[in-house]
Amino acid sequence: MDDSYRVNICGVEWRNPVTTAAGTFAVAESGKYFDPAELGAVTTKGVSAEPWAGNPTPRIAETPSGMLNAVGLENPGVDAYIAGDLRVLKDRGATVISNVAGHSEDEYVYVCRRLDATDTDMLELNVSCPNVREGGMAFGTDADTLARLVGKVRAVTDKPLIVKLSPNVTDITKLAAAAERAGADALSLINTLLGMRIDTRTGKPILANITGGLSGPAIRPVAVRMVYEVARSVSVPVVGMGGIMTGEDALEFLLAGASAVAVGTAALIDPAAPVRVARELGELISNPQVAAAIDAARVRTA
Amino acid sequence: MRERATASIVENLEIASGVYRLTLADSRGSDMVSGIVAEAAPGQFVNVYLNSASMLLPRPFGISDVVASERGPRLVLVYAVVGAGTAELSTYAPGAAIRILGPQGNGYELAPLGKNVLLIGGGLGIPPLLFATRRIRERLTPGDDTRLTALLGYRDAPYYSGGMGLYCDEVFSISETASGIGEYKKEHEHKKNRPFCVVNGTVMDLAARLVSDGRLDLTDASILSCGPMPMLCAVAEWAKSKGIPAQVSLEARMGCGYGACVGCTIEVKPAEPIASAANTKGTVLFVSPSDESLTEHPSIAQRKVCKDGPVFPAEAIVW
Structure with missing residues (x-):
């Protein structure tokens, strides 16, 4: 794969500006369709201190140009993650962003402390999952709560720290500013938008969790707008995501001021989508006018 | 590394009310169908x-x-129009291209199955059982006295029961509605060995009736089953009560269909080693049951239907 469009995100070299969105990449399963080392980075599924069983099924519902999910961060716990997926990914030469989930400040701090002692390249704090009752989005929708959590995590790790923001707020720039002030090295956005579907034949919600997170192309304009707002209001790099299906979609985020992008839902529809998007984006950036436009967007937002 | 690719529609035909048979061939520049035909095991999707x-x-x-x-x-795939997506699919004409990915998941373990193999299917679960039945029949050596018996349950008019008859020693069908059975009997009137078919009940009612009539030999038996979850649950219970090993192909609302989204998990019994069909590691594996990233965790006994199934031993599932 073409390495001519490397980016540096908080001191970490990415071979291209594309990563996976947390929760849409699984080592064994996605690894059948592409080599994780071909991406700028892979972002792994949210990991907590203890194993979480996640939500009851159905966890997935299709929506117009999108989908709702309420998986609820099912994961095997940080110890199993470190011994399993993280080791495999590092052995394969991938740049790894470990996504961290928690029910409490103490849990986030514990998981980050454990991961600080590993060779994960970066940490991403999931303070924006709409599908867990305690923790998740509760930490990402109040500026003071978010700042306190980011500060506590910052104190236990020197790893580059990305804070993933929720779009389910009135003014995302306030949360972005709080995270930056508390020590975030980068921001990623957006997580899913809280949504719901009802089966008109039964009158009941389709998801067992009643509500879920909306993702896919349906949310892309919202994501581009929020990336645009945040990139102008902070000085740390922004990883943009939300419904990116093609290289051109990814370019839209870079032109909005993002330094890199993440591919999520597209990978659930086309398993090889992340590397395809990276390839398509590379072809677009090889046009000097496009490259100049991206540089101009970064200067404007810096 | 097989990527999602196009296939060409050869036929998209309504074979029963709202039920379509979709036949696909390689489209120009894609050998996806060839690959699936070469590799597929019964029970895969x-x-x-x-x-x-x-x-x-x-x-x-x-x-x-x-x-x-x-x-x-x-x-060959068989589907029912149940929502907007399948309604749209039913409008695709022969010659049109669609994208597919497969084969996905793990299929049935086809040996050893014992002397009496029961194929228990419900509705749309019946066509996949045809593939399994054909494979089992083809692998029998001359003189093998293995008996294949199909028990098929329908909501309305039967379909695919004639096809099952090609590979089974006996086929028993049941429909929940009298109207369905009327059409079926008319269709088969001209045949010498008219298939046995009863009305007003489920496939488990049929099984109970056949057992009480002495028409079902359960010695050295095993069950392969595919159908809606309530039926599979009843099959699992019945199999357990008779001491018959059963493999069930589960249905689930999936997201990605390849194991990345963790949308279609099913609870499995943590105490018992789970040696499922093509995945015979004999341990409860969490999330990634590949050699490369074994992440076992006994406290969460969940498996992905799309990746670890859809075929599971019935006794492994928490019904």
């Missing part, structure tokens, strides 16, 4: 993607048959 940009998720359909015809390999 195929992700079918719609051409509409607003309906993103794959529709997972069990493989009903793979055929090496004179004009090239053919993949």
Whole structure:
């Protein structure tokens, strides 16, 4: 794969500006369709201190140009993650962003402390999952709560720290500013938008969790707008995501001021989508006018 | 590394009310169908993607048959129109291209199955059982006295029971509605050995009746089953009560259909080693049961239907 469009995100070299969105990449399963080392980075599924069983099924519902999910961060716990997926990914030469989930400040701090002692390249704090009752989005929708959590995590790790923001707020720039002030090295956005579907034949919600997170192309304009707002209001790099299906979609985020992008839902529809998007984006950036436009967007937002 | 690719529609035919048979061939520049025909095991499924940009998720359909015809390999899928996606699929005409990915998941363990193999199917679960039945029949050596018996349950008019008759020693059908059975009997009137068919009940009612009539030999038996979850649950219970090992192919609302989204998990019994079909590690594996990233965790006994199934031993599932 073409390495001519490397980016540096908080001191970490990415071979291209594309990563996976947390929760849409699984080592064994996605690894059948592409080599994780071909991406700028892979972002792994949210990991907590203890194993979480996640939500009851159905966890997935299709929506117009999108989908709702309420998986609820099912994961095997940080110890199993470190011994399993993280080791495999590092052995394969991938740049790894470990996504961290928690029910409490103490849990986030514990998981980050454990991961600080590993060779994960970066940490991403999931303070924006709409599908867990305690923790998740509760930490990402109040500026003071978010700042306190980011500060506590910052104190236990020197790893580059990305804070993933929720779009389910009135003014995302306030949360972005709080995270930056508390020590975030980068921001990623957006997580899913809280949504719901009802089966008109039964009158009941389709998801067992009643509500879920909306993702896919349906949310892309919202994501581009929020990336645009945040990139102008902070000085740390922004990883943009939300419904990116093609290289051109990814370019839209870079032109909005993002330094890199993440591919999520597209990978659930086309398993090889992340590397395809990276390839398509590379072809677009090889046009000097496009490259100049991206540089101009970064200067404007810096 | 097989990527999602296009296939060409050869036939998209309504074979019963709202039930369609979709036959696919390789399209120019893609050997996806050839690959599936060569590799597929009964019980595996195929992700079918719609051409509409607003309906993103794959529709997972069990493989009903793979055929090496004179004009090239053919993949046969049977689906019912249950929502907007399958309604759109039913409008696709022969010659149109669609994207597919497969074969997905793990199929049935086809040996050893004992002397009496019961194929218990319900509705759309029946066509995938045809593929399994054909494979079992083809592998029997001359003189093998293994008996294949199909018990098929329908909501309305039967379909695919004639096909099952080609490979089974006996086929018993049951329909929940009298109207369905009327059509069925009319269709088979001219045949010498009219298939046995009763009305007003489920496939488990049929099984109970056949046992009480002494028409079902359960010695050294095993069960392969596919159908809606309530039926599979009843099959599992019945199999357990009779001491018969059963493999069930589960249905689930899936997201990605390849194991990444963790949308279709099913609870499994943590105490028992789970040696499922093609995945015979004998331990409860969490999330990634590949050699490379074994992440075992006994406290969460959940498996992905799309990746670790859809076929599981019935006794492994928490019903």
